[in-house]
Amino acid sequence: MSDAKRRVAEAAAELVEPGMRLGIGTGSTAAFFIEALGRRVTGGLEIPPAAATSRATEDAARKAGIPLVDMMGPNAPRELDLAVDGADEVDPELRLIKGGGASLLREKIVEALAARLVVIVDASKVVDRLGAFPLPVEIVPFGWASTAHLIRDRLGVEPKLRQVRGETLKTDNGNFIVDCAFGSIADPEAAAHTLSQIPGVVEHGLFLGMASEALVSDGHDVRRLAPA
Structure with missing residues (x-):
């Protein structure tokens, strides 16, 4: 499913506009997003320091040239324009199960600040009912x-x-x-x-009423899911 993950990640990276305050998720699909966003940043896209949701994401973002805010400091953001993250399951109402990457607490803190949360997943993560994933x-x-x-x-x-x-x-x-x-x-x-x-x-790891939309791919096209 790496092609599917890469496609949705690249589509999400194109949503980032100059000056946007970002939250960056954790996991294999988020890693593709970091790569794609890093290419845009090194190519001239200017954004304020972003909020990372794990140490792994911090390390990957720094390597990609993405500036980061200190979420442990007093100047951590109170609002973000956009957060992008993967999910372990997504249902038709865009309710999520997250936490397979063990970063659910930091993800929820960061993503609760975002005016818009875009979830990026391969098609296998879309389910009729949550719960098959522990x-x-x-x-x-x-x-x-x-x-x-x-x-x-x-x-x-x-x-x-x-x-x-x-x-x-x-x-x-x-x-x-x-x-x-x-x-x-x-x-x-x-x-x-x-x-x-x-x-x-x-x-x-239940993220309810938080996702604005999901970008989904089976490795070919990318489709958009909005809340039912």
Whole structure:
């Protein structure tokens, strides 16, 4: 699907206009966007420092010549014109599951600032109903097993602590992620509300009512999806 990812990424990069304040997502499709945007910046496109959603994105953006704002500093932006990011699933109402790249908290913080969030995905990520992709939930390490138990109790799913090469993954924020295999989420809004009420849950990977549009490709054409 690399051709599809590259096509939507390049289409999104063409949406960037001089002076736009940007948020840049994380993941394999966002990486193609960074490459395409970097070519435009080195070719003369002038933009203010952009907001990156992970350390990996920061590194890639710097290598591409894209200026970055310090999101840890007091002058972090309060508003952005455009954010571009991938997704693990997109439904017909442009509700998203994100967090496969373990950057869901920073992504949600940055993308909540954006007047326009454009989601870039290959066609395999478009689904009729969310939930086949296990929902990532970022939780604090303290009492993580108790937090996972509450998630299991209240939502009827089995949270699985994410590990990489035999070790518990830590996000850029020092937190853990549990992946919740719903299979199908009948009511994403209700699931989001329930998760937000559980102590120890920092953020969940349901991005609801945030996406303005999605650019989708099967490797040939790029089509635009707007909210139903």
